[in-house]
Amino acid sequence: MDISIIIPTYNRLWSLPQTIESCRNTSCSIEIIVIDDGSSDTTWEWLKSQTDIKAIKQENLGKCWAVNRGFELATGKYIRFLDSDDLLSPKANDEQLVLAEETGADVVVSGYQVIDENNKVLRSQLWVDCDDFIAQQLGECDSSHYSSYLFRKNFIKDIPHRPDFAFRDDRLYVLETALKNPQVSIHHRYALSHRVHTQERLQFTSASNHMIQNAQHLKIYQKILGTLAKNDALNQRRKNASLNTLWVLAHWIAKYDLKEASSVVEWVFEMNPNFNPPEKGMLGKLYRTLGFKRTEKLLRFRRALIRP
Secondary structure: OOOOEEEEEEEOOOHHHHHHHHHHHOOOOOEEEEEEEEOOOOOOHHHHHHHHHEEEOOOOOOOHHHHHHHHHHOOEEEEEEOOOOEEEEEEEEEEEHHHHHHHHOEEEEEEEEOOOOOEEEEEEEOOOOOOOOOHHHHOOOOOOOOOOOOEEHHHHHHOOHHHHHHHHHHHHHHHHHHOOOOOOEEEEEEEEEEEOOOOOOOOOOOOOHHHHHHHHHHHHHHHHHHHHHHOOOOHHHHHHHHHHHHHHHHHHHHOOOOOHHHHHHHHHHHHOHHHHHHHOOOHHHHHHHHHHHHHHHHHHHHHHHHHH
């Protein structure tokens, strides 16, 4: 088998058939593995009617458990992880497979498009060339979507999707892959159509989930930057690549925990004492003159005044 496509799903029969159909447009040998994570709609009944799908049903344990179970069953030389509301582009599997085989790549990356519920293209982003894969994944520039990546199975066999980081599992997964210094080849097209929609999503479904997601995002950077430092691989470029992400993350955290947010900002300035807040206009001036904590207090006061 050339490629195993692992698709976790939960109550997405509205999109799953189209997602699977996009996988079938290939001349290479593929297996489609769908893990139904305890759906309460008719997803399982539909899956059982499909003759070319390796379908598994489990209780509702979450995406990470589902993907790990699918990986255990995968027999392909290469792996693709695909969300059940997204689409693969025509010939993406074939073209990325050829690149992988010709170059010996551990990961074949690609660009992506953002589409709406009617498949209208809202934005297109080709892969951004970068000579430091780790810095790119830390935030130096756009790093695409991990469903647009084709992974060599043997290279990632020891990297699980981690339930403790379920809201940011794809980000951690790619960063842990990057730490292994993969040989990367670039597919200069769009392998993926990532859908934005009004249906339920894993991220930002509630205020409490928002808090958990931010905490997990922060722990990922603490984990990855700590590993890089331990291996004497945390250079200034990689520090700088992290700063804008951490600065934005501090804003989100400040809405409910100003002390924790301030510690993130202290970390930012420890890594680069000359860091300049990216905000423009009056807000940028406030950060530079009053500092982070005072400015966030003003923003909190302003939000309280305008809250209905």
